[in-house]
Structure formats: C-alpha cells, structure tokens
Amino acid sequence: MGFGEKWTGWISWCISTATFSVLINGSPAGFFNSSRGLRQGDPLSPYLFVIGMEAFSRLIHRAVRGGFLSGCRIKGRSGDGAEVSHLLFADDTLVFCEASQDQMAHLSWLLMWSEAISGLRINLDKSEILPVGRVENLEALALEVGCKVGRLPNSYLGIPLGANHKSVAVWDGVEERFRRRLAVWKRNYISKGGRITLIRSTLSSMPIYLMSLLRMPRVVSLRLEKIQRDFLWGGGALERKPHLVNWDSVCSDIRKGGLGVRRLSNLNRALLCKWNWRYANEREALWRQVISRKFGEEEGGWYTREVREGFGVGLWKEIRKEGALLRNKVVFSVGNGRRVKFWNDNWCGNFSLSNLFPSLYAFASCKEAWLVELWDHSGDEGVWNPSFSRSFNDWEVEEVERLLLTIRGRRINPLLEDRMLWKESKDGIFSVKSLYSSLVSRGEVQFPYSNIWSICVPTKVSFFAWEAYWGKVLTLDQLKKRGRSLANRCFLCGMEEESIDHLLIQCSKARVLWEILFALFGVTWVLPSSVRDTLSGWCGFKLGKKRRKVWNAAPLCIFWAVWKERNRIAFDNEELSIHRLKNSFVCNLWLWTKSVVNEDPLSLINFFDWLGTR
Known part of the structure; x- marks a missing residue:
C-alpha cells in the first residue's frame, strides 16, 4: 500500500x-x-482494521477485473451505467456477484486469502447469502461459502433492503421503540417540563435515521406525533387527558411561543433535501457517481435529471422532489463560470438576472449561456460581454446601465471551481436545522421567551408559565368551558371568579407577593391586569446583570407559589396560609437564583440585603 x-x-x-x-x-x-x-478497545485497532479491509477491497477489485466476480451493473439512461462490486462500512461488508457455483467458489477463496494475509477471520455464522429474484440451488451456493441463506427484505446498517419504501410496515420498528421507551418512563412520575425535555431530546430523534433516507408515510407521522402528544399531556402511561395547547403551537419555535418540538413531516423533508445538497457538492463520492450515471445530470451537474421511471427508483425519486427547496435557497459563488448560468442562476445576490431584468432577458441572444461564455478575457482584468438580439431603445439604456452596475466587480477565476452556497446560514453551508426553521416559520411573533424559559427556573415552572401565558391552565373558568358544572370562586380570596389572570395577578392574596417583590428591589411598578401583559412587559433595566436575572425569575416564582397554594386548598382541603405562601415565594426565589449570583455562600438574609443594593 x-x-x-x-x-x-x-x-x-x-x-x-x-x-x-x-x-x-x-x-x-x-x-x-x-x-x-x-x-x-485499543485506540490503534480501528485504524489497522481499515488498512486490513483496504487490502480485502483491493482483492475484490482484482477479482472483478479478472472476471472471477461480476459485481453489480447499474444501467443508466445514457447506456454506460455504473458498476459496484462491494460496499464496506466498519465491520459490515456487502459483496455483489452472480448466483453461480463458480463465483461462490471464487468468493470463498477470496475470504480465505484475506484471512491468511490479515489474520482477520470472517464470522460466517453472522453472514448470509441474499438472493435477488428467483435463484436456483440456493442451499448449494450457501454451502459453497459456508454461510446461511437469508432473504429480502433484510436489514443492512439499519436500512430495510428490498422493502417497499412506501410501506407502513417499514416504520413499525420505530413505533415499537417509541412504546418501549415510554414503558420505562411511565414507571416514574415525570413533570410536564421533564416530558417536553424527553420528547425533544429522545422521542423526536428516534426516527431520524430512517427519515434521512425514506419518505415517512403521513399515517406514520400522525401516529408518532399522537404518541408524543399523549405523553406530553398524559404522562408515560399515555392517559387520556386534555391537550391544552394545539399541536401546531407546540411545534413552533420557542422564540415564537412554542415548545420547539420538531414536526416530523417537515423534519423529513429537510433531511431528504440534504441529499440534494450533498449531490451538488460531493462530486467524487461513490454514491453520487452511481446516482449520476443512473439518472443523468442536469446542465451544470448540480442536480440529477427528473426521475420518470416507475419501478425501482422510488428512493431517489422522493429525495429529488425536495430539490425544489434547495433551488429556492441557494446562490452561487463564481469560480471558472463553467457551471453557472448568466441569466438563470442566482450569482448576483438572491435573485437571477432574468428576474431582475426581465425586459433585457426577453431579447438576450442566448438565454441559457454560461458565465464563461459571456466573459471576455481581453484586457488586463477582463469584462462581461452579454449579447442581445437587437439594438437597445432609448428607454432601455438605463436598464442596461443597471445591469452593468449589478455585475460590476464580479469576475471569472479560471483556477477556482464554481460553488453552491446556502442562503439560510452565515457560512454558506447547508444545515437541516436552518431548512427546518424556514419550513416552520410563522413570521414575526412577539413572545417573551427569555422571561419564561429562564435558565434559573426549573423547566416544570417555565412550562406552567408558558401555559399561563396562553391562558390554558385548568383553572375553574377553563374547566367550565370544557363542560364541567362547577361553582366558580377563587380558592384564595373567595371573592371573584377564578381565572388565570385573576389568580396570578389580580387576586388580593397574590398581590401580597408582588408587593414583597417590589419592596425587595426597591422599585415602583404598575402591574398589568393579565399574565400575558405582565410577562411581555417585564424588564429589569438599570438593575445590573446579576440582579436582573433574579428579577426575571421572580414572576415565575410568584406564579408557582400561588399555584401550589391554590392546589393545596383545592385538593388537600387545607386552609389558606399567607405565611406559607410568602415563605414558598422567598425560599424558592433564593434557591433558584443564588447559583447565578456567583457571590460567596449567600444566606437568605444576605440575599435580601443584596437585592436591595443598587
């Protein structure tokens, strides 16, 4: 080597x-x-293994060149096609050959020679012959190699080979993993804050591998999202409880009022689209060469031609459909100009010249011209020389000047390749995250996410504040809207009807905590009448960085103390205790925020003294 x-x-x-x-x-x-x-487990082991498998790969290539193994010939539209003899990934090996006794014997000899050279032994107990189509004497062929007989569909690297990619059954394993994971979680009580964390970190990630290659059927995505919804609102046992906020809002970005749960259908589209980006940029990759030769390329080589066949092409056909997402969100960095079109590609900003100057494009001599064809190398630096089918009218001269100003300063560099750049990221590199964000964008939504999802506050408390902001907490007025026949009186003051705005803001008992808060910070504040307005307008100007963190966490601390006290009265038949309410607020505020103060160990009294300092 x-x-x-x-x-x-x-x-x-x-x-x-x-x-x-x-x-x-x-x-x-x-x-x-x-x-x-x-x-x-030796750190050197995987590197030496790769070298050993490289020697095995060379043996197979030599056997194919000598006619001892046939490999797999993939027919292409142009007639040349591509040939693949084997695939290697880690310690998994896939070899393609004819179903003949001779080729099985040759393969067996190759395995034996590889063992003798490298010292690596093939585990034939885990190896299989997978026939494609009708194959005679299958048992005899397997006996020649010494392995088992398998059948399609079969799993290779987690992908179901030979399975109908549109089949719902392909996704049964994903749903089963969902339910197995929930079976573990339901043994423990998990707060809503913990559930949303588990959904975002675990459940939403389980189907990603398959979704990166296969189009998820709509019925499957609906089933998996239902499992997530039931877990979020009902717990691990998937109990039937009210879903307080609609799923579209839950799947919105945290900055726009949602919980940041990924919508599976949009995530699937973004993952499939990534292959189109890789196809445009990984020009030397084996998989790209196979796809290119099978389906052909559009001019420029950025995309394959449209997939029109009706059998055996469904995988790439679905991937290519998402290429439209890529076309709308890329621009080109000009190199030698051989793969970028002057009029129809976005190389002068976010729009093509044909869209910026439609009147000039209408009588351009060559509407499909490449940049290199309209670049005149004469002179020291070279100039652009677009050609038109007729002379300009007087009223078109100004448009021509605008065109020349637009392309001025851009030039051909014969030493560089043209590059595709992703508009949705600063570095020009495609990311699934950026495409997904653009697919679920709800426009500009004013939402105080930093006041609700505070790093100081437990997630379950932030989740409650999020529900309160949207007015979805199950207070008595909400229960009556859902058909419950209940007498509606505030559990704390007993004077007014209970609503989330009354309970957390307007109630005279809750006002005691707000007055304590303002006294601790030495500020005067006109409290709004609703939770939404309070959180939206809550800001801590001129308080200093550390004190502002405590100030931002304080409303959520009040909400939680009031809600816990309300539930003790409602469900445990306890009497209202103003002392307990105050104690709950001040202790939680101290416990939650003392870590961000970064002072010496701070006692409760010293904490209050520190809050009052300017």
Whole structure:
C-alpha cells in the first residue's frame, strides 16, 4: 500500500511491545506478550482494521477485473451505467456477484486469502447469502461459502433492503421503540417540563435515521406525533387527558411561543433535501457517481435529471422532489463560470438576472449561456460581454446601465471551481436545522421567551408559565368551558371568579407577593391586569446583570407559589396560609437564583440585603 519502512516499524513496535497482566486477588501476577494482535478497545485497532479491509477491497477489485466476480451493473439512461462490486462500512461488508457455483467458489477463496494475509477471520455464522429474484440451488451456493441463506427484505446498517419504501410496515420498528421507551418512563412520575425535555431530546430523534433516507408515510407521522402528544399531556402511561395547547403551537419555535418540538413531516423533508445538497457538492463520492450515471445530470451537474421511471427508483425519486427547496435557497459563488448560468442562476445576490431584468432577458441572444461564455478575457482584468438580439431603445439604456452596475466587480477565476452556497446560514453551508426553521416559520411573533424559559427556573415552572401565558391552565373558568358544572370562586380570596389572570395577578392574596417583590428591589411598578401583559412587559433595566436575572425569575416564582397554594386548598382541603405562601415565594426565589449570583455562600438574609443594593 506504499507505507514507508519507518512507519511500519512504528506500528510493529506498538503491537509487539505491549504486555498484559492478569489480576489475581486484586494483584497483577506477572506479564505476558500478546499473540493475537491488539487488545479489544485499543485506540490503534480501528485504524489497522481499515488498512486490513483496504487490502480485502483491493482483492475484490482484482477479482472483478479478472472476471472471477461480476459485481453489480447499474444501467443508466445514457447506456454506460455504473458498476459496484462491494460496499464496506466498519465491520459490515456487502459483496455483489452472480448466483453461480463458480463465483461462490471464487468468493470463498477470496475470504480465505484475506484471512491468511490479515489474520482477520470472517464470522460466517453472522453472514448470509441474499438472493435477488428467483435463484436456483440456493442451499448449494450457501454451502459453497459456508454461510446461511437469508432473504429480502433484510436489514443492512439499519436500512430495510428490498422493502417497499412506501410501506407502513417499514416504520413499525420505530413505533415499537417509541412504546418501549415510554414503558420505562411511565414507571416514574415525570413533570410536564421533564416530558417536553424527553420528547425533544429522545422521542423526536428516534426516527431520524430512517427519515434521512425514506419518505415517512403521513399515517406514520400522525401516529408518532399522537404518541408524543399523549405523553406530553398524559404522562408515560399515555392517559387520556386534555391537550391544552394545539399541536401546531407546540411545534413552533420557542422564540415564537412554542415548545420547539420538531414536526416530523417537515423534519423529513429537510433531511431528504440534504441529499440534494450533498449531490451538488460531493462530486467524487461513490454514491453520487452511481446516482449520476443512473439518472443523468442536469446542465451544470448540480442536480440529477427528473426521475420518470416507475419501478425501482422510488428512493431517489422522493429525495429529488425536495430539490425544489434547495433551488429556492441557494446562490452561487463564481469560480471558472463553467457551471453557472448568466441569466438563470442566482450569482448576483438572491435573485437571477432574468428576474431582475426581465425586459433585457426577453431579447438576450442566448438565454441559457454560461458565465464563461459571456466573459471576455481581453484586457488586463477582463469584462462581461452579454449579447442581445437587437439594438437597445432609448428607454432601455438605463436598464442596461443597471445591469452593468449589478455585475460590476464580479469576475471569472479560471483556477477556482464554481460553488453552491446556502442562503439560510452565515457560512454558506447547508444545515437541516436552518431548512427546518424556514419550513416552520410563522413570521414575526412577539413572545417573551427569555422571561419564561429562564435558565434559573426549573423547566416544570417555565412550562406552567408558558401555559399561563396562553391562558390554558385548568383553572375553574377553563374547566367550565370544557363542560364541567362547577361553582366558580377563587380558592384564595373567595371573592371573584377564578381565572388565570385573576389568580396570578389580580387576586388580593397574590398581590401580597408582588408587593414583597417590589419592596425587595426597591422599585415602583404598575402591574398589568393579565399574565400575558405582565410577562411581555417585564424588564429589569438599570438593575445590573446579576440582579436582573433574579428579577426575571421572580414572576415565575410568584406564579408557582400561588399555584401550589391554590392546589393545596383545592385538593388537600387545607386552609389558606399567607405565611406559607410568602415563605414558598422567598425560599424558592433564593434557591433558584443564588447559583447565578456567583457571590460567596449567600444566606437568605444576605440575599435580601443584596437585592436591595443598587
């Protein structure tokens, strides 16, 4: 393979000088050298394994060139097609050959030679022959190699080979993993804040691998999202409880009033679209060469041609459909100009010249011209020389001047390749996250996310504040709207009807806590009449960075203290205790925020004194 003598000496020294010892009763009992290569888990092991498999790959290539193995010939539209003899990934190997006794014998010899050369032994107990179509004497072919007989569909690297990619059954394993994970979680009580964290970090991520290759059927996405909804509002047992906020709002970005749960259908589209980006940029990759030869390329080589066949092409056909998302969100960085069109590609900003100057485009001599064709290399720097089918009228001269101003300063560089840049990111590199964000964008929504999702406050408290902001907490007025026949009186003051705005803001008992808060900070504040207005207008100007963090956490602390006290009265038949209410507020505020103060260990009294300082 061309490794130098010095390098091979280093590797030999690393392997031959390693010694091992066995612990007997906790003490090492002598040392011995390894006779079977590296130990399992050695950092050098995966690198040497890759080198060993590279030698095996060379053997297969030589066998194909010699006619001993046939490989897999993929027909293309232009007739040349592509040939793939084998695929290697980690310790999984897929070899393509004819279903003949001779080729099975040749493959068996290759495996034997590879074992003799590298010392790596093939595990035939885990190996299978997978027939494609009707194959005679299958048992005899398997016996020749010494492995088992498998059948399609079969799983390879987690992908169901040979399965109908539109089949709902392909996704049964994902749903089963959902339910197995929930079976573990339902044993413990998990707050809503904990549930939303688990949904975002675990449940939403489970189907990503399959979604990055296959189009998820709508019925599957609806089922999986229903599981997530039921878990969010009902807990691990998937109990039937009211879904307080609609799923579209839940799936919105946190900055726009949602919970940041990913919508599976949009995530699926973004993941599939990434393959179109990779196709445009990974020009030397094997998979790209196979796709290119099978379906052909559009001019410029950024995209494949439209997939029109009706059988055996569904996987790429679905991926290419999402190429439209890519076309609308890319611009081109000009290099040699051989792959970018002058009029129809976005190389002068976010719009093509044909859209910016439609009247000039109408009588352009060559509407499909490449940049390099309209670049005149004469002179020191070169100039643009677009051609038109007729002379300009007087009223068109100004339009021509605008065109020349637009393209001025942009030039061809023969030493560089043209590049595709992603408009939705600062570095021009495609990301699934940026595309997903653009798909679910709800425009400009004013939402005080930083006041609700405070880093100081437990997630369950922020979740409650989020529900309160949208007016979805199950107070008595909300229960009456849902058909419950209840007498509506505030549990704290007993004077007014209970609503979330009354309970947390307007109630005379809750006002006691607001007065304590303002006194602690030494500020005067006109409190709004609703939770939404309070959170939207809450700001801590001129308080200093650290005190502002405590100030921002304080409303949520009041909400939580009032809500817990209300529930003690409603469900535990306890009497209202103003002392307990005050104590709950001040202690929680101290416990939640003392870590962000970064002062010396702060007692409760010192904490109050510190809040009052300017």
